Amino acid sequence: xxxxxxxxxIAELATGLRNGEFSSAELTKxxxxxxxxxxxxxxxFITVTDEQAMKQAQAADQxxxxxxxxxxxxxxxxxxxIFCTDGVRTSCASKMLDPFIAPxxxxxxxxxxxxxxxxLGKTNMDEFAMGSSTETSYYGAVxxxxxxxxxxxxSSGCSAAAVAARIAPGATGTDTGGSIxxxxxxxxxxxxxxxxxxxxRYGMIAFASSLDQAGPMAATAExxxxxxxxxxxxxxxxxxxxxRDVPDYSVDLNRDIAGMKIGLPKEYFGEGLDSDVAxxxxxxxxxxxxxxxxxxxxxxxxxxxxxxxxxxxxxxECSSNLSRMDGVRFGYRCEDPKDLEDLYKRSRGEGFGPExxxxxxxxxxxxxxxxxxxxxxxxxxxxxxxxxxxKKAFEKVDLIMGPTTPSPAFNLGEKSDDPVSMYLADIYxxxxxxxxLPGMSLxxxxxxxxxxxxxxxxxxxxxxxxxNAGYKFQQVTDWHQKIPGEFA
Amino acid sequence: MALDKKDVEGIAHLARLAIDEADIDGYAxxxxxxxxxxxxxxxxxxxGVTPMAHPMHMVQRLRADEVTETNQREHLQEHAPxxxxxxxxxxxxxx
Numbered sequence: 001x002x003x004x005x006x007x008x009x010i011a012e013l014a015t016g017l018r019n020g021e022f023s024s025a026e027l028t029k030x031x032x033x034x035x036x037x038x039x040x041x042x043x044x045f046i047t048v049t050d051e052q053a054m055k056q057a058q059a060a061d062q063x064x065x066x067x068x069x070x071x072x073x074x075x076x077x078x079x080x081x082i083f084c085t086d087g088v089r090t091s092c093a094s095k096m097l098d099p100f101i102a103p104x105x106x107x108x109x110x111x112x113x114x115x116x117x118x119x120l121g122k123t124n125m126d127e128f129a130m131g132s133s134t135e136t137s138y139y140g141a142v143x144x145x146x147x148x149x150x151x152x153x154x155s156s157g158c159s160a161a162a163v164a165a166r167i168a169p170g171a172t173g174t175d176t177g178g179s180i181x182x183x184x185x186x187x188x189x190x191x192x193x194x195x196x197x198x199x200x201r202y203g204m205i206a207f208a209s210s211l212d213q214a215g216p217m218a219a220t221a222e223x224x225x226x227x228x229x230x231x232x233x234x235x236x237x238x239x240x241x242x243x244r245d246v247p248d249y250s251v252d253l254n255r256d257i258a259g260m261k262i263g264l265p266k267e268y269f270g271e272g273l274d275s276d277v278a279x280x281x282x283x284x285x286x287x288x289x290x291x292x293x294x295x296x297x298x299x300x301x302x303x304x305x306x307x308x309x310x311x312x313x314x315x316x317e318c319s320s321n322l323s324r325m326d327g328v329r330f331g332y333r334c335e336d337p338k339d340l341e342d343l344y345k346r347s348r349g350e351g352f353g354p355e356x357x358x359x360x361x362x363x364x365x366x367x368x369x370x371x372x373x374x375x376x377x378x379x380x381x382x383x384x385x386x387x388x389x390x391k392k393a394f395e396k397v398d399l400i401m402g403p404t405t406p407s408p409a410f411n412l413g414e415k416s417d418d419p420v421s422m423y424l425a426d427i428y429x430x431x432x433x434x435x436x437l438p439g440m441s442l443x444x445x446x447x448x449x450x451x452x453x454x455x456x457x458x459x460x461x462x463x464x465x466x467x468n469a470g471y472k473f474q475q476v477t478d479w480h481q482k483i484p485g486e487f488a
Numbered sequence: 489m490a491l492d493k494k495d496v497e498g499i500a501h502l503a504r505l506a507i508d509e510a511d512i513d514g515y516a517x518x519x520x521x522x523x524x525x526x527x528x529x530x531x532x533x534x535x536g537v538t539p540m541a542h543p544m545h546m547v548q549r550l551r552a553d554e555v556t557e558t559n560q561r562e563h564l565q566e567h568a569p570x571x572x573x574x575x576x577x578x579x580x581x582x583x
Contacts, residue, residue, distance in 0.1 A: 099567065100567060101566075101567050103560070103563055196544065197543075197544065197546075210541070210543060211543075236551065239548060239549055240542070240546070302532070305528065305529065305532055307525065308525050308526050308527075308528045309529065312526055319503060323503075323504075326504070327569060328569070328576050328578055329568055329576055330567055330568055330569075331569075332569075333569035337579050339580075339581075340578050340581050343578060343579055345504050345505060345506040346506045348503075348504060348506065349505050349507060349508075357505060357507070357515070358515065358518055358519065358522070360503050360505060361496070361499050361500060361503060361519055362519060362522055362523070363503075364499050364503040365519070365523075366526075368502060375526065375529075377539050378529050378530075378534060379526075380539035380540050380541065381537040381538070381539050381540070382529055382532050382537075384537050384538055384539065384540040385532065385534070385537060387543070419521065419522060420521050420525050423525070434540075434543070436542075436543020
């Protein structure tokens with residue numbers, strides 16, 4: 001067995017497992033060792049499920065020996081601690097759910113299990129997925145493996161950090177306003193947010209239900225395609241799950257992209273974009289031109305309204321969703337409540353961190369009597385305009401491209417005292433969630449030794465096209481192969 | 489729109505959220521800043537635009553009214569803060 005397994009992609013590992021080059025038990029053990037060696041530095045995992053992982057690995061080896069191999073059988077995967085895992089703490093990185101042992105599995109977890117994948121553990125995140133830096137976790141901030149002074153992005157920051165440091169070959173994430181794509185960009189990995197409804201939300205702790213969507217995070221587009229294949233599909237237990245058939249995502253990966261029409265929204269290249277990031281993105285677009293793609297300028301005129309719209313819609317939905325955390329049925333309860341109201345108020349006041357409280361308060365305000373029309377209804381109208389912008393754009397182009405974030409990773413603590421400036425880190429990703437479209441971030445280069453992500457936005461249910469464009473890019477570039485020196 | 493201390497206390501009550509007295513001013517400031525950002529929405533003309541309730545304008549799927557879940561009361565109550573005889577315990581509400 002070679003000791004460079006961690007530098008292999010999921011696709012390569014799956015081939016190695018099938019060919020008997022190594023076993024899942026060996027592979028899983030090697031990843032668990034890498035997690036142990038670096039978790040203190042990165043703070044990437046809240047819970048490492050080593051015993052369970054080794055059992056699953058042995059079961060996977062039996063499946064492989066019997067010739068009953070799925071797509072990810074025997075592949076170790078890390079799961080964001082937002083997915084309910086039966087018998088394993090599911091904290092959402094909150095004191096509120098620190099005592100919560102989920103009584104059932106999320107659909108996404110079931111899908112991975114049925115396919116024979118191995119769960120390494122649960123990754124750290126922004127509390128209840130609210131943040132862009134993974135600094136709001138009850139379990140402490142996470143570091144970016146490229147520079148331990150920098151944030152990994154958020155909210156799926158640790159899933160991204162774990163893949164970047166190659167302490168997991170793939171990880172699940174969730175994306176409500178950019179929480180897969182932004183950390184993928186800041187950590188130099190590939191992350192895909194599917195179309196709203198493509199992956200079941202059952203058992204995924206709800207933040208903003210009309211925006212939340214789970215997706216894969218891995219080194220390459222090919223790996224994301226394999227993971228999405230396992231994750232996607234209809235689930236009757238999620239009322240907004242799509243009944244559309246799931247295509248075979250491997251089929252179109254290598255399709256020629258000559259003639260593909262790519263739209264560059266002029267609003268994504270204007271004021272606020274770091275000039276060095278712009279250069280990296282332009283160089284990436286040039287690669288697409290060399291591959292034969294046709295590039296045209298387009299306009300998404302309501303882009304600047306995406307962040308304000310989001311900060312009404314998401315908090316409104318979160319204040320409603322998080323009302324279930326009341327100290328009565330599960331999770332944290334305050335000491336010696338003097339009456340029921342005191343129990344609610346102090347359990348919630350002590351259980352939630354400051355950013356979650358801020359969003360609950362904004363949401364409660366926006367939905368309160370007399371303000372509903374002015375805030376929530378107004379925001380949902382503007383949301384429609386944002387969505388229409390994309391609809392018009394996709395009449396002319398196949399894909400939209402631009403930067404995933406306006407700048408590379410910022411430093412820990414740099415924005416944590418200023419919520420509004422933190423929110424603006426998601427300026428290019430949020431509109432995609434408001435419209436429900438699929439989006440992806442690809443590693444595209446570096447600025448000051450910190451990674452930069454190229455964002456691809458597709459039309460509804462065109463994940464195949466995104467993955468195809470990502471795969472082609474990764475055939476002619478090697479950014480996705482870069483591993484931070486300390487973890488190489 | 490700027491919020492003052494009293495507004496924050498009112499909203500915190502609506503949300504059943506205890507906020508430390510010492511933190512209220514800080515929340516008033518950060519919430520006012522967020523609402524300042526949100527107020528940019530007023531610059532958009534939305535006359536005649538339908539509010540978007542679902543990203544794909546889908547309607548809620550309905551299912552037949554059948555029992556689909558089995559009773560798992562004990563299992564689901566295993567990790568509740570306080571339970572007695574299958575009931576969740578809370579402070580006395582009726583004298």
